[in-house]
Each structure stands twice: as structure tokens, then as C-alpha cells.
Amino acid sequence: xxxxxxxxxxxxxxxxxxxxxxxxxxxxxxxxxxxxxxxxxxxxxxxxxxxxxxxxxxxxxxxxxxxxxxxxxxxxxxxxxxxxxxxxxxxxxxxxxxxxxxxxxxxxxxxxxxxxxxxxxxxxxxxxxxxxxxxxxxxxxxxxxxxxxxxxxxxxxxxxxxxxxxxxxxxxxxxxxxxxxxxxxxxxxxxxxxxxxxxxxxxxxxxxxxxxxxxxxxxxxxxxxxxxxxxxxxxxxxxxxxxxxxxxxxxxxxxxxxxxxxxxxxxxxxxxxxxxxxxxxxxxx
Numbered sequence: 001x002x003x004x005x006x007x008x009x010x011x012x013x014x015x016x017x018x019x020x021x022x023x024x025x026x027x028x029x030x031x032x033x034x035x036x037x038x039x040x041x042x043x044x045x046x047x048x049x050x051x052x053x054x055x056x057x058x059x060x061x062x063x064x065x066x067x068x069x070x071x072x073x074x075x076x077x078x079x080x081x082x083x084x085x086x087x088x089x090x091x092x093x094x095x096x097x098x099x100x101x102x103x104x105x106x107x108x109x110x111x112x113x114x115x116x117x118x119x120x121x122x123x124x125x126x127x128x129x130x131x132x133x134x135x136x137x138x139x140x141x142x143x144x145x146x147x148x149x150x151x152x153x154x155x156x157x158x159x160x161x162x163x164x165x166x167x168x169x170x171x172x173x174x175x176x177x178x179x180x181x182x183x184x185x186x187x188x189x190x191x192x193x194x195x196x197x198x199x200x201x202x203x204x205x206x207x208x209x210x211x212x213x214x215x216x217x218x219x220x221x222x223x224x225x226x227x228x229x230x231x232x233x234x235x236x237x238x239x240x241x242x243x244x245x246x247x248x249x250x251x252x253x254x255x256x257x258x259x260x261x262x263x264x265x266x267x268x269x270x271x272x273x274x275x276x277x278x279x280x281x282x283x284x285x
Contacts, residue, residue, distance in 0.1 A: 119170050128222075142211035144206060153200040157193065164189050 168186060171178065 005080065115237055130220075131222070135215060139215050142207070142214075144209070148198075148202055149207070153204075157197060157200075160193060160196075164193070 164186070167189075171185075
């Protein structure tokens with residue numbers, strides 16, 4: 001910013017008024033002189049007087065031009081002052097505009113950060129929902145596989161039972177002598193069926209337990225993740241609280257130390273005062 005030079009202003013009106021008064025006094029003196037004879041009139045028109053009046057007119061014209069110049073200079077200075085004031089106002093307005101633009105940029109940045117934080121939260125929630133959906137679908141798929149396996153095993157069992165019944169019917173039609181052997185084979189077949197049913201049931205139970213264990217592990221993993229985040233936030237809050245508590249404790253200890261020092265100083269002054277009074281018995285009396 002360019003510095004404006006301050007020029008001390010001359011009181012032009014007073015200067016012009018003083019010059020006008022001086023010229024008026026000169027004119028009055030000339031007009032107040034008594035009229036003389038023709039001989040004196042001729043003397044008035046001498047060269048010296050003509051030069052005087054000519055010089056007087058020139059001074060008057062010069063004074064007028066000077067007054068006019070001073071007036072124009074004053075107007076010019078006023079215009080320059082007005083222009084300077086307008087320039088200062090324009091600079092202030094531009095500065096205010098820049099400040100408002102900076103404030104708007106800060107608000108936009110804050111809004112953007114807020115939107116990004118909200119978007120991250122929404123993304124995390126969406127991922128959690130998708131993971132829950134995936135787990136439900138996985139559990140449903142396992143249940144469907146178990147149901148299909150169970151149905152297939154039951155169908156195999158029914159087929160086997162039908163085959164056994166057919167075999168039994170055929171064997172009953174055979175010779176009576178083979179009845180004992182047939183009975184033994186039937187019992188053996190029934191035992192195999194029981195063993196097969198038991199095995200299928202155990203396999204089905206094992207798959208069911210594994211599926212439930214997998215679901216429980218996934219849910220436990222999610223809960224542990226949420227608990228970890230919560231614990232981290234709690235630890236951060238506790239650290240901030242501890243820092244604040246330490247600062248307040250330090251400040252309290254410093255204040256207590258200053259108070260103790262002040263009390264010690266006062267006690268020392270009181271003790272010195274008592275000692276001085278004891279040394280000066282006149283003062284005690």
C-alpha cells in the first residue's frame with residue numbers, strides 16, 4: 001500500500017483576503033489625494049506613476065491568477081483525498097470479500113469431511129449387512145445340503161428296505177430248509193441297515209455341528225471386532241482423561257507449592273519481626 005504524503009495546507013482564503021485588503025488600502029490612498037491643478041495632473045501622468053499603476057494592475061492580475069491556481073490546487077487535493085478514501089474503501093471491501101471466500105471454502109471443506117465420514121459409516125454398515133446376509137445364505141445352503149443328504153440317505157434306506165423285503169419274499173418262497181439261513185441273513189442285513197442309519201445320522205449330526213460352529217465363529221469374530229473398536233475408543237477416551245487429570249493435578253500442585261512458599265515467607269517475615277522486636281527492648285516497652 002502506497003503511503004500518502006501529508007502536505008501542510010496554506011490558508012488560501014486568509015492569504016487572498018489579506019492581499020485584497022492591501023490593494024484596497026493602496027486604491028483608497030490614491031483616491032483620497034486632493035485634486036491639483038492642471039500642472040499637477042500632468043505630473044501624475046509621469047512615467048513613474050504610469051509604471052506604478054501598470055505594476056499595480058499586473059500585481060492584481062497576478063494575484064487573481066494565483067488565487068485561481070490556489071483554488072484549482074485545493075479542488076485537485078480534495079479530489080485526490082476523495083479518490084484515496086474510495087481506494088481505501090475498495091481495498092477494505094476486497095479484503096472482506098476474500099475473507100468471506102476463505103470462510104466459504106472452510107465451510108465447504110468441513111461439509112465435505114462430514115459427508116465423507118457419513119459415507120464411511122454407511123459403507124461399514126452396508127458391509128456388515130452384506131456379511132450378515134452372506135452368513136445367512138451360507139447357513140441356508142448348509143441346511144439345504146443337509147436336507148438333500150438326509151433325503152438321499154432316507155431314499156437309499158427305503159430302497160434298501162424294499163430290496164430286503166423283496167429278497168425276503170423271494171426267500172420265503174424258496175425251500176423251507178433255507179429258512180434258518182434266510183433268518184440269519186435277514187438279521188445281518190437289518191444290522192447293516194442299523195449301522196448304516198447310525199453312520200448317516202452321525203454324519204448328519206457332525207455336519208450340522210460343523211455348520212453351527214462355523215456360524216458361531218463368524219458371529220464371534222464380528223462381536224470381537226466390534227468389541228475391539230469399542231475398547232480402542234474407550235482407551236483413547238481414558239488416555240485423554242488421564243492427560244487432562246495430570247495437567248490439572250500438576251497445576252494444583254504448583255498452586256499448592258506457591259501457597260506453601262508464600263506462607264513460609266510470611267512466617268519467616270513474622271519471625272524476623274519478632275526477633276527484631278526482642279532485640280530492641282525500647283520498642284517492646
